[in-house]
Structure formats: structure tokens, C-alpha cells
Amino acid sequence: MSPLFEEIIEEPASADVPTRRVAITVNGQRRVAEVEPRLLLAHLLRQGFKLTGTHLGCDTTNCGACTVLVDGKAIKSCTMLAVQADGHEVTTVEGLASMSELSPIQEGFKDEHGLQCGFCTPGMMLSATAMLAENPNPTEEDVRWALSGNLCRCTGYQNIVKAVLWAAAKMRGEEPSHEGAA
Amino acid sequence: MTALDEIKIGGLGASRRRVEDNRFIRGKGTYIDDIVLPGMLHMEILRSPVAHARIRSIDTSKAWEIPGVRLVLTGDMMATRNLAWMPTLSYDTQAVLATDKVRFQGQEVACVIADDPYIAKDACEAIVVDYEPLPAIVNPTQAMAPDAPLIRDDKENQADNIAFHWQVGDKEGTDRAFAEADVISKISLHYPRSHPSPIECCGSIADFDRATGKLTVYLTTQAPHIVRAAVAMVAELPEHMIRIVSPDIGGGFGNKVPVYPGYVMSILASILLERPVKWIEDRTGNLISTGFGRDVYLDGELALRRDGRILAVRMHTTSDHGAFFGDAQPSKFKIGLMHSAFSCYDIPYAYLSATGVYTNKAPGGVAYRCSFRVTEAMFFQERMIEAAASDLGMDPAELRRINLVRDDDFPHRTAWGFLTDSGQYGRCLDVALEAIGYEEFRRQQAQAREAGRLLGIGISTMTEPLGAGNSREYDILGIKMFDSAELRVHLTGRAILRTGARTQGQGHETTWAQIVAHELGIPADDVLVEEGDTDTAPFGMGTYASRSTPVAGAAVAMAARKVRAKARKLAAHLLEVSEEDVEWELGRFHVRGAPDRGVTIQECAMAAYANMPDGLEPGLEASAYYDPPNLTWPFACYVVTVEVDPETGVWDVLNVVAVDDCGVRINPMVVEGQIMGGLTEAYAMASMQFITFDAEGNCIGSNFMDYLLPTAWETPGFELHEVVTPCPHHPIGAKGVGECATVGGPAAFVNAVLDALKPFGVRNIDMPLLPDRVHEAISRRRDVSGAPPVRTD
Numbered sequence: 001m002s003p004l005f006e007e008i009i010e011e012p013a014s015a016d017v018p019t020r021r022v023a024i025t026v027n028g029q030r031r032v033a034e035v036e037p038r039l040l041l042a043h044l045l046r047q048g049f050k051l052t053g054t055h056l057g058c059d060t061t062n063c064g065a066c067t068v069l070v071d072g073k074a075i076k077s078c079t080m081l082a083v084q085a086d087g088h089e090v091t092t093v094e095g096l097a098s099m100s101e102l103s104p105i106q107e108g109f110k111d112e113h114g115l116q117c118g119f120c121t122p123g124m125m126l127s128a129t130a131m132l133a134e135n136p137n138p139t140e141e142d143v144r145w146a147l148s149g150n151l152c153r154c155t156g157y158q159n160i161v162k163a164v165l166w167a168a169a170k171m172r173g174e175e176p177s178h179e180g181a182a
Numbered sequence: 183m184t185a186l187d188e189i190k191i192g193g194l195g196a197s198r199r200r201v202e203d204n205r206f207i208r209g210k211g212t213y214i215d216d217i218v219l220p221g222m223l224h225m226e227i228l229r230s231p232v233a234h235a236r237i238r239s240i241d242t243s244k245a246w247e248i249p250g251v252r253l254v255l256t257g258d259m260m261a262t263r264n265l266a267w268m269p270t271l272s273y274d275t276q277a278v279l280a281t282d283k284v285r286f287q288g289q290e291v292a293c294v295i296a297d298d299p300y301i302a303k304d305a306c307e308a309i310v311v312d313y314e315p316l317p318a319i320v321n322p323t324q325a326m327a328p329d330a331p332l333i334r335d336d337k338e339n340q341a342d343n344i345a346f347h348w349q350v351g352d353k354e355g356t357d358r359a360f361a362e363a364d365v366i367s368k369i370s371l372h373y374p375r376s377h378p379s380p381i382e383c384c385g386s387i388a389d390f391d392r393a394t395g396k397l398t399v400y401l402t403t404q405a406p407h408i409v410r411a412a413v414a415m416v417a418e419l420p421e422h423m424i425r426i427v428s429p430d431i432g433g434g435f436g437n438k439v440p441v442y443p444g445y446v447m448s449i450l451a452s453i454l455l456e457r458p459v460k461w462i463e464d465r466t467g468n469l470i471s472t473g474f475g476r477d478v479y480l481d482g483e484l485a486l487r488r489d490g491r492i493l494a495v496r497m498h499t500t501s502d503h504g505a506f507f508g509d510a511q512p513s514k515f516k517i518g519l520m521h522s523a524f525s526c527y528d529i530p531y532a533y534l535s536a537t538g539v540y541t542n543k544a545p546g547g548v549a550y551r552c553s554f555r556v557t558e559a560m561f562f563q564e565r566m567i568e569a570a571a572s573d574l575g576m577d578p579a580e581l582r583r584i585n586l587v588r589d590d591d592f593p594h595r596t597a598w599g600f601l602t603d604s605g606q607y608g609r610c611l612d613v614a615l616e617a618i619g620y621e622e623f624r625r626q627q628a629q630a631r632e633a634g635r636l637l638g639i640g641i642s643t644m645t646e647p648l649g650a651g652n653s654r655e656y657d658i659l660g661i662k663m664f665d666s667a668e669l670r671v672h673l674t675g676r677a678i679l680r681t682g683a684r685t686q687g688q689g690h691e692t693t694w695a696q697i698v699a700h701e702l703g704i705p706a707d708d709v710l711v712e713e714g715d716t717d718t719a720p721f722g723m724g725t726y727a728s729r730s731t732p733v734a735g736a737a738v739a740m741a742a743r744k745v746r747a748k749a750r751k752l753a754a755h756l757l758e759v760s761e762e763d764v765e766w767e768l769g770r771f772h773v774r775g776a777p778d779r780g781v782t783i784q785e786c787a788m789a790a791y792a793n794m795p796d797g798l799e800p801g802l803e804a805s806a807y808y809d810p811p812n813l814t815w816p817f818a819c820y821v822v823t824v825e826v827d828p829e830t831g832v833w834d835v836l837n838v839v840a841v842d843d844c845g846v847r848i849n850p851m852v853v854e855g856q857i858m859g860g861l862t863e864a865y866a867m868a869s870m871q872f873i874t875f876d877a878e879g880n881c882i883g884s885n886f887m888d889y890l891l892p893t894a895w896e897t898p899g900f901e902l903h904e905v906v907t908p909c910p911h912h913p914i915g916a917k918g919v920g921e922c923a924t925v926g927g928p929a930a931f932v933n934a935v936l937d938a939l940k941p942f943g944v945r946n947i948d949m950p951l952l953p954d955r956v957h958e959a960i961s962r963r964r965d966v967s968g969a970p971p972v973r974t975d
Contacts, residue, residue: 021317037299038300044589046216047218051213052209052212052216053208053209053211054209055213055381055432056215057383057465058886059464059465059466060465060886060887062885062886062887063381063886065381070542084319093209094208094209096209100205106207110199110200110207111199113199113200113851113852113854113855114688115203115206115207116687116688116689116859117380117382117430117431117433118202118203118206118207118211118430118687119381119382120381122209143894144894144895145895147894148893149893150894151381151886151893152894153378153379153380153859153863153891154433155855155858155859156858156859156861156897156900157658157862157893157897158858158897158899159858159892
């Protein structure tokens with residue numbers, strides 16, 4: 001879809017700032033952008049592509065709020081440059097659900113009260129998604145280890161762990177249990 | 183007509199799945215940094231790299247030269263607008279941008295507004311500040327030394343580094359009781375400085391519209407109306423032209439109560455530039471400059487009879503407030519509600535003296551998941567009880583049991599004057615000890631000790647005052663602490679509810695609707711809850727100190743009851759009987775004696791717009807301002823078992839049992855979520871989470887690599903139990919709960935570890951109980967202080 005009208009803002013060109021063109025498949029859609037090489041992937045997703053479900057919480061790869069999937073692997077997008085994602089596939093929280101249907105992970109987080117303020121939630125769900133793709137039948141310990149790169153200050157993790165186990169059961173075609181974790 | 187099932191309509195007691203989750207799980211929340219306004223500029227703050235220094239000069243010329251820079255602000259420029267300093271919430275002043283000196287590492291020195299945040303950051307680095315270093319004061323001992331350099335030389339009549347002296351209680355009575363005691367148990371403790379660290383940092387977007395004169399500020403605040411009042415008074419802008427919007431908040435925990443310099447700078451920048459200005463704090467800025475929690479030292483004493491009865495308590499606290507006394511707390515209590523300590527015990531005499539000092543550390547002293555220093559109060563209480571049990575050679579559970587206020591002693595006036603009104607303290611303790619298997623664990627512990635293994639069990643029992651006010655006792659900057667709700671029922675029976683509170687994850691959008699469902703029988707799904715916009719929300723004091731349910735939640739119930747009273751008139755009209763002949767059942771009025779003849783609340787709502795009786799005002803809405811008669815007093819008992827590795831000092835949590843009595847639970851799922859979150863912060867503080875400083879005042883803990891927060895991997899599992907004693911004065915019998923576990927939890931963990939170390943005669947290790955501290959205590963058989971290093975030269 002082309003916009004009916006787009007104003008061109010004429011800024012004095014700052015010739016000394018180099019840019020590079022990147023093409024990234026984001027949530028199944030090819031996106032092309034002209035970026036400064038120093039631009040962080042998280043900033044391109046948020047400010048460039050307006051996918052604000054990816055959050056920033058620490059700037060140092062500790063909190064995991066910015067976790068996205070790059071070629072299916074959980075990556076902290078606050079310490080990956082946008083140019084490093086050139087040619088790769090990125091999945092953000094906005095790509096977890098189809099228009100009408102939530103993913104089992106999203107359902108599990110809601111059903112097991114796995115979130116409170118919601119700020120860490122997208123990163124948590126993407127880390128969990130990456131783990132479940134590799135290990136469809138995780139133990140509580142597996143889940144806790146897989147989420148140990150994501151910080152949550154509200155929930156105390158117990159319900160997050162339950163939510164992931166709930167989703168795992170559902171993805172295996174079982175009836176999810178409410179007694180998933182101790 | 184069958185009666186409505188309250189659980190099915192999402193009423194009281196329903197573990198209703200949360201409404202707000204629908205957007206959060208899709209990444210469709212709107213947090214501050216998600217908001218983009220047309221023409222918006224970006225602000226970055228230059229912070230002081232040193233803790234104490236005189237500013238000789240600030241050269242911003244290089245910053246101005248960078249393309250895309252629109253404005254560079256310094257303290258001198260703020261001063262021309264009388265905005266270089268601002269009042270704190272504790273009647274002190276705080277620098278917005280430093281003019282004379284910097285007084286802590288991380289203090290705001292200048293800011294840059296530019297086209298994008300990268301340019302603004304580059305420009306901050308181009309600012310040259312010439313500092314003349316001064317000696318840094320990093321703890322109370324240094325602050326109170328006779329030759330200590332004066333930190334607050336900006337204040338008239340401030341000759342030393344003392345922020346306040348304060349006292350409360352019966353000093354003479356306490357002294358007499360101590361003179362008559364069989365045993366006096368003493369302990370000195372430090373509750374270390376900690377930082378709430380919500381995963382979302384602070385931020386603001388100020389948008390001043392010259393044409394209308396309206397200032398809109400999107401801001402990460404737990405208390406939007408307090409911010410509006412502060413902006414009106416500090417910036418001298420007309421209050422009706424200020425709109426504060428608190429968007430989705432990524433966690434608060436007290437950190438988002440104060441008004442921070444960054445907010446003020448972004449507002450001034452927007453006024454000067456007439457464009458929206460966004461400031462998003464980075465994590466280091468958040469950790470080194472915004473409201474910390476705790477940092478209090480205690481000298482505590484209990485006067486005891488040989489049989490274990492506590493005769494009196496004496497406490498002296500020394501609190502480190504940093505460079506500006508910026509505690510967010512009710513005005514008349516200088517050390518918050520520290521004197522709520524020991525409220526669950528029947529003690530005749532008590533005396534507290536408190537000294538607050540200035541140091542070259544960040545200001546704040548916020549109520550970090552805590553009702554104003556209650557966390558420190560209850561930690562000190564439960565550590566003092568544990569030490570007393572040890573001194574008496576008594577079982578710590580037994581010592582608690584004989585001193586707990588009994589069920590038939592309510593209402594109970596504490597020695598410090600609080601009125602506790604309800605509880606089943608002994609039963610909570612019983613449930614907890616039964617759940618953990620106390621007697622059996624003691625047997626296992628004895629066997630394990632013989633085998634050289636260190637098992638420990640720790641108990642913490644406490645009641646805490648949650649839900650400030652009442653307005654007689656509690657105000658912030660003179661504004662009384664009540665709260666409010668406005669309920670408007672539309673003609674189809676759907677409704678919108680607004681309150682003066684502000685959810686930051688507590689789930690108000692879900693649970694407030696449940697109160698309406700309980701009071702009116704309107705299904706919770708039919709009630710939209712809105713908060714956080716001062717243009718639409720009624721005036722309230724916001725969400726902190728576990729006050730939402732006790733105060734705003736009560737206001738919701740009262741507003742709904744007003745709506746019901748009006749609906750009764752409409753029902754009488756529709757049923758063609760007098761009001762006295764109309765009886766209420768959930769969701770429906772019927773004619774007395776003829777239950778089949780009735781009208782639903784929805785039919786009443788339609789009548790309010792389409793078929794009102796003569797003389798009755800149209801519409802169906804009500805507002806309520808609720809001033810609670812008392813605080814609410816939840817009770818909790820937490821029991822923790824641990825095993826300590828004597829070789830490494832590492833301790834593993836074996837079990838955590840939590841018994842909470844927070845009265846009636848609106849949404850049990852949400853309540854349990856609050857308790858588990860609180861227990862995790864308790865574990866965090868006991869095990870790893872603290873902010874300390876080196877001798878030069880450098881903050882050790884300025885990022886999440888140095889400031890440790892527990893992950894899913896370390897955090898133990900929790901076993902939750904409940905006892906329900908309804909609050910006698912709350913409209914639906916609820917009590918506050920959000921902070922109980924953070925408040926009561928830490929002592930249970932610490933008591934457990936020290937119980938395990940009993941064979942070594944270790945009386946205390948200050949939090950956090952890092953493995954090296956535990957190991958040092960074992961290997962040298964002595965107490966280990968976690969106090970920050972004191973300069974000895």
C-alpha cells in the first residue's frame with residue numbers, strides 16, 4: 001500500500017554519517033531500511049518498524065526484555081546491531097499470534113497469570129518459544145534455565161514457569177494442567 | 183429467575199483472567215517509550231561522574247555544534263526560570279540541574295535535546311565540565327563526624343549533615359520497663375540500600391502547546407495527580423492547563439512515585455522549544471540517580487521477662503538519605519512508619535528515636551514495595567525477636583506465640599499508638615508451622631548437624647499498616663491521603679469506572695470491575711476501567727504503600743453503592759411500588775414478598791436514560807471520595823528452610839511457606855501473584871540485591887551486571903496458604919497485600935540461614951547473605967557486617 005501523501009522533509013545532509021541498506025524479514029515480511037551502522041536492532045524494530053512490543057530494560061544484555069528470535073534463536077536485540085540482522089529472519093512478539101489466534105505461549109501466560117506489568121513479557125515469551133522449539137517436553141528445571149536470561153520483577157517467576165509448561169502441554173496436544181510447577 | 187452466580191459474572195472471589203493481558207501478551211501495551219508524537223525531540227542527561235565536587239565551569243559549546251542539537255540546558259539556565267531546584271516530597275529541596283556543586287555520582291549536570299537520542303548522547307559527551315573534587319561522605323558514621331565536610335551548604339541554617347532527629351513513644355515508661363527486665367536482648371543491624379529497579383526505567387514526554395497554553399506530560403508515575411499538583415506549584419503553571427498521563431507502567435515498586443529532575447527538564451525544554459520532548463532514562467541513570475529503598479541502621483533492644491514476655495522495645499535508627507531528603511512518605515513521620523514495628527505483638531512500652539543524615543549518595547528513600555519504611559521496621563522486629571529467642575534459649579516459634587496479640591484482644595492499641603483491628607495471628611502461625619512440618623524439621627536438623635550438615639529454619643510473623651490514609655494522620659505535602667472513584671453506567675447497562683489510583687501491574691483493570699460486579703451484579707466484562715489521565719480520572723493520591731484496594735478499591739465499592747441507591751429509585755418507579763418495598767439481590771431488584779416481580783440493574787440503567795420518573799435527575803453515575811477510618815492490617819507468617827554449605831557459604835532454599843491473611847480476596851489469582859512477586863523480592867534482598875559505594879562514592883551496582891537481581895534459576899518455589907479475617911472497616915472486607923511478602927519475607931530467609939549457623943555462634947550477618955559473608959562468618963565464627971567501607975585514613 002502506498003501512502004496517498006508523504007511529506008518529504010529536507011534536512012541538511014550530514015555527509016559524514018555513513019548509512020547502509022539492510023533487508024530483514026520481520027514476522028514473515030521483508031523490510032528494507034537505510035540505517036546508520038551503529039543502530040541497534042532493538043531501535044530499528046521499535047522506532048523504524050514501529051514494532052514497540054520489543055522493550056528495552058537494561059542496555060547491557062541482562063534483562064532480556066528486548067529478546068527477539070533471529071533465525072529461530074532467542075537473541076537480545078539491544079546488543080545486536082541492525083546491520084548484523086541483514087538477510088536474516090526476525091520474529092518479534094507481534095509475530096507470535098495470527099490475526100485471530102494467540103500462540104499457546106500467549107494463552108499460557110494469560111491463563112496462568114504469568115505477567116503483571118507486562119514489560120518483560122514479550123521477551124519471556126520469545127525465550128520460551130525458542131526453548132520449546134528445541135525441547136517440546138521440558139521439565140520445570142529446563143524452563144527455569146531457559147528463562148534465566150530474562151528478568152521479571154513482578155511475578156516471582158513461578159507463574160511464568162507454569163505458563164510455559166502449560167504451553168508445552170498444549171503444543172503436545174495434551175490438556176494443559178494448572179498444576180504445572182511446584 | 184435464578185440468582186446470579188457471582189463467580190460467573192466475575193465478582194468477588196473469582197480468579198478472573200486479566201483484561202490488561204490481552205494487550206500485553208500481544209506486545210500492544212503502550213509504555214512511555216512507545217509513544218511517538220509529531221515533531222518529537224529527544225533528551226539525554228549528562229550526569230556527574232564524581233560524588234562530591236564543586237563545579238568550576240561547564241562548557242557546552244562543542245555540544246551546540248553537533249548537527250541536530252536543538253537545546254543544551256545547564257543549571258544556570260534552569261536558575262533563570264527559578265527551576266534549578268525543586269521541592270522534594272519530604273519538605274527538602276533537590277537540585278534539578280547542579281549549579282554550585284554535585285552531591286552524588288549520577289547527579290544531573292546538563293541535558294541535551296536533539297533530533298534523535300543518538301545525537302543527544304553524542305552531544306552530552308561533548309560537554310566539558312571542570313570539577314573541583316571534594317571528599318565524599320558515603321555512610322552515616324562519616325556524615326556525623328565532627329570535621330565532616332558540609333554536603334548541604336546550599337541550605338541556610340544547615341551547619342551539619344543531619345537531615346532530621348525524630349522520636350516517638352514513651353521514653354520514661356520504656357526506661358522503667360528495661361530497668362525491671364530479666365533479660366535485655368540487643369542487636370545492631372543494617373538494612374542495606376536497595377533499588378526497586380522495575381524493568382522499565384523512568385521517562386517522560388512533555389508536550390507544551392503554545393496556542394492553547396496546555397501542557398500535556400506523559401510520564402512514568404504511580405501518582406499522576408501528585409505530579410500535576412507538583413508541576414502546578416513548582417513551575418507555576420495553571421493546574422487546569424496541565425494534563426498528566428500515566429501510560430502503561432512497566433513496574434513501579436515505589437521507584438515511580440517521586441518527581442525526578444528529568445521530568446522537569448523535559449517540561450521546560452518543551453516550553454522553550456514548543457515541541458514535544460521525550461526523555462527515556464537508561465538503566466544506569468535509573469540505578470544511580472532515582473529513588474532507592476532502605477539504607478537504615480538499627481540499634482535495637484528488647485526488655486524481656488525470663489518466661490519470654492516482651493516488656494518493652496527500644497529502637498534507634500540511623501538512616502542514610504543521600505544528598506537530598508527525598509523520601510516519599512506522609513509528612514509527619516520522618517522515618518516513615520518505622521514505629522509500626524512490633525504491632526503484631528502485645529508489648530506495653532516502646533520508644534523509637536531516629537536520626538537521618540545526608541551523604542554523597544543518590545536521594546530517594548522511596549517506599550520500595552513498602553508502606554513507608556515498614557519493610558525495615560518488620561525486618562528489624564523479626565531479627566530482634568530471633569536474637570531474643572536465642573538469648574533466652576527459647577524456641578523462636580514459641581517466643582512469637584506467647585507475645586502475639588490474641589484474637590479476642592482486638593481492637594488493639596500498640597505501644598506506639600497504632601490501632602490494629604483484626605486478625606488470627608496464632609492460627610496463621612499454626613498453619614505455617616504445620617505446612618512446613620516444623621517439629622519434623624527440627625528433628626531432621628538435629629540429625630543433620632551430627633552429620634556435619636547445616637539445616638536451618640526461619641520464621642517471620644508480622645502485621646503491617648497498609649493503605650494510607652486516614653486523612654487525620656496521613657498527607658503528602660499537605661494533601662490528605664484519600665482516594666476516589668467515578669462510576670458511570672451507560673444506558674445498556676455497561677459501565678466505565680475511573681479511579682485516582684494507578685495500576686503498574688497490580689491488575690486494577692480486572693479487579694476494580696470485580697468490585698462493581700459484586701456491588702451491582704453488572705458482569706465484570708461489562709465494566710471498562712480507566713486510570714492515569716488527570717483530565718479524566720478523579721483526584722487521587724495514586725498507587726503505592728499497598729493503598730489501592732484499601733482506599734481506591736473502597737471508593738469503587740462506595741461509588742457503586744451510590745449507583746445502586748439511585749437504581750433503587752428507578753426500580754421502584756418501574757415496578758410501581760414504593761422504594762421501601764423494593765429488595766436488592768445481586769443484579770436485580772424485586773418487590774418484597776414477590777421475588778418474581780423484578781427488574782435487573784440493566785433495566786434500571788435503561789430507565790435512567792429513557793424512562794425516568796418525574797423529578798428524578800436523569801443518568802446513572804456516581805463518584806465517591808473515600809477517606810478510610812483506619813489503615814488495614816494484614817497479617818502474614820513466612821517460614822523458610824535452607825541448607826548451608828559450610829565449605830562455600832552457599833545456601834539453598836529448601837522450602838518457602840507463606841500464610842497471608844489479607845482479608846477478603848477480590849481475585850485470589852491476582853493476590854497470589856502479588857505474594858509470589860513479593861516473596862521473590864524478599865529472597866532477592868536476603869541473598870544478593872544491594873547497592874553499595876566505594877570510599878570515593880562510586881556506586882557499585884550501576885547496571886544489572888553489578889546489581890544482581892534473581893532470575894528464574896535461583897528463585898525458589900513458593901507454597902501459599904491463606905487465612906481470611908475480613909477488615910472490619912473496609913466496605914468489602916479487604917486489606918492491602920501487595921507488599922506483605924516483601925516486608926515480612928526477608929527476615930524469614932535471614933533467620934533461616936542464621937539458624938543453620940547456630941552451632942557456630944553467629945548472631946548476625948547483614949544482608950545480603952552473600953556466600954563470602956556466610957563463609958567468613960563460619961570460618962571466623964563471628965558476625966559479619968555488610969556495612970559499606972568506612973574510610974579510616
